[in-house]
Structures are given as structure tokens and as C-alpha cells.
Amino acid sequence: MRLFIFILVIFLIFDAVVHPKEAETGVILAEKRRELVEELKKEGITDRNVLNAMGNLPREIFIKPALEKRAYENNPLPIGEGQTISQPYIVAYMTQALDIKDGQKILEIGTGSGYQTAILGELNPTGDIYSIEILEDLAMRAKKLLKDLGYDHIHVKSGDGYKGWPSHAPFDRIIVTAAPPFMPKTLLSQLKIGGILIAPIGEAGDGQSLIRIVRVSKIKFQTEKLLGVRFVPMVSDTVDGDHP
Ligand code: SAH
Numbered sequence: 128m129r130l131f132i133f134i135l136v137i138f139l140i141f142d143a144v145v146h147p148k149e150a151e152t153g154v155i156l157a158e159k160r161r162e163l164v165e166e167l168k169k170e171g172i173t174d175r176n177v178l179n180a181m182g183n184l185p186r187e188i189f190i191k192p193a194l195e196k197r198a199y200e201n202n203p204l205p206i207g208e209g210q211t212i213s214q215p216y217i218v219a220y221m222t223q224a225l226d227i228k229d230g231q232k233i234l235e236i237g238t239g240s241g242y243q244t245a246i247l248g249e250l251n252p253t254g255d256i257y258s259i260e261i262l263e264d265l266a267m268r269a270k271k272l273l274k275d276l277g278y279d280h281i282h283v284k285s286g287d288g289y290k291g292w293p294s295h296a297p298f299d300r301i302i303v304t305a306a307p308p309f310m311p312k313t314l315l316s317q318l319k320i321g322g323i324l325i326a327p328i329g330e331a332g333d334g335q336s337l338i339r340i341v342r343v344s345k346i347k348f349q350t351e352k353l354l355g356v357r358f359v360p361m362v363s364d365t366v367d368g369d370h371p
Pocket residue numbers: 206210211212213236237238239240241242243244259260261262265286287288289304305359360361362363364
């Protein structure tokens with residue numbers, strides 16, 4: 128063990144000497160990440176597990192290198208294909224509102240960069256995360272990144288989230304990170320009794336609301352409006368699919 132630590136220290140010193148710029152950037156980004164967590168606490172995020180996950184997971188690896196320096200701004204950022212990585216506060220807020228218990232089966236609609244997906248993975252290490260992204264390029268990029276990061280319990284596919292993921296339903300938790308105009312019925316039908324669904328609902332520009340739905344029984348759903356939000360629209364790839 129001592130030998131291992133010794134070799135690791137030598138490696139880190141060597142690396143910092145050979146790549147001083149990268150090492151410096153790494154230290155700065157780690158500091159900014161700590162500051163972001165403090166900001167999240169001030170904004171009312173109290174869940175220890177959510178704060179720890181956001182304090183441990185580097186957000187810069189989910190965005191383009193050119194934007195690395197802005198990784199810890201509390202803002203959405205472009206990830207290509209006209210899409211954005213969600214604002215850290217919204218990721219923290221939605222994850223906290225989901226009230227995840229480790230071991231659950233979680234469905235995410237709108238993988239995007241995979242950042243929110245990885246946060247779900249951190250909070251649910253012994254469960255499974257199923258994530259659907261409609262844009263094939265983004266889905267493939269996120270799938271590879273999450274695999275490289277070692278999240279074997281995260282499953283990403285390219286497809287239309289309006290259909291959910293019937294072969295793995297029902298889910299304990301469902302999180303939607305693109306805004307449908309109305310709550311998709313198929314997703315509600317794939318929620319377990321006692322399960323929680325979080326989604327931004329509404330047309331862009333018209334004012335969207337973040338909604339939390341608890342499935343109380345087979346036919347009864349309890350709906351609560353949490354806050355006003357701005358998400359990219361949830362689009363459909365079928366004309367006669369089950370788009371609401
Ligand atoms: N959570 C992501 C946010 C991505 S933005 C992140 O933090 O990176 C929302 C994503 O939803 C976009 O990538 C968009 O392509 C995707 N999306 C839109 N409509 C969809 C649909 N019907 N099914 C699946 N994904 C969809």
C-alpha cells in the first residue's frame with residue numbers, strides 16, 4: 128500500500144511538472160466546484176447525497192473543452208445539436224425532489240450530455256438508470272462517456288422518450304429533462320404505484336412549470352407545481368405516436 132501511494136505521489140508530481148497548465152486548471156475547477164456546492168446550499172439544496180454527488184462529479188467532462196472554464200457557472204451551457212446541459216441548480220433541485228432511495232429503477236428522458244444521468248447514477252449505485260435521448264449523436268456520446276466513467280448500471284438508448292422504456296417498466300422514479308406541452312400518459316402508465324415523476328410541462332416562451340407527480344394508486348395521481356422553469360422542448364419523432 129505504501130509503495131502504491133509513493134508511486135502515485137511521484138506520478139502526480141511528474142504529471143504536474145510535465146503538464147503544469149492542466150494541473151493548474153484542475154485545481155481551479157475543483158475550487159469552483161466547491162464554490163458551486165456552497166451556492167447550491169445557499170439556494171436551498173439540503174440533501175447531503177445530492178450535494179456530495181455534485182461536489183464529487185466533474186461537470187467539465189460533460190461539456191466541450193472550449194467551455195471548460197465556464198463549467199461551474201450556475202447556468203445551462205450549449206452541448207451541440209442546439210441542446211443544453213441543464214443549470215446545476217435545476218439538476219440539484221430536480222434530483223432532490225425525486226427523493227431517490229438507493230436500489231431503485233429510474234427512467235430519465237433527455238440524456239443530453241449525460242451529466243444529470245451520472246448524478247442519478249451516483250445516488251443510486253445499486254439500482255439501475257435507464258436514459259433515453261432522441262438525438263442519436265448525443266445518445267452515443269453520452270453512452271460512451273458514462274461507460275468510460277464506469278457507470279455499468281446506467282443504460283442509454285437513442286429513441287423517443289414519449290414512448291418510455293416499456294421493457295423495463297414500471298419505474299420507481301421518472302425524470303424528464305425536456306419540456307412536453309402536456310404530461311405524456313405513457314410515462315404516467317410506466318410509473319410504479321408510490322413512484323415519483325418530475326417533469327417541466329408547457330410550451331417554450333409560454334411559461335413552463337416543474338411538476339411533481341406521485342402515483343397514489345392505479346388510477347390516482349397527486350400533482351404538485353414546484354417552480355417556473357425554462358427547458359428545451361420535448362420533441363416527438365412520430366406523427367401518430369402517443370404524443371399527447
Ligand atoms: N439532462 C440533460 C439535459 C439535456 S436538454 C443534461 O444535463 O445534459 C434535453 C434533452 O432532451 C436534449 O438533449 C434533447 O435532445 C432531448 N429530447 C428532446 N425531446 C426528446 C424526446 N422525445 N425523447 C428523448 N429525448 C428528448
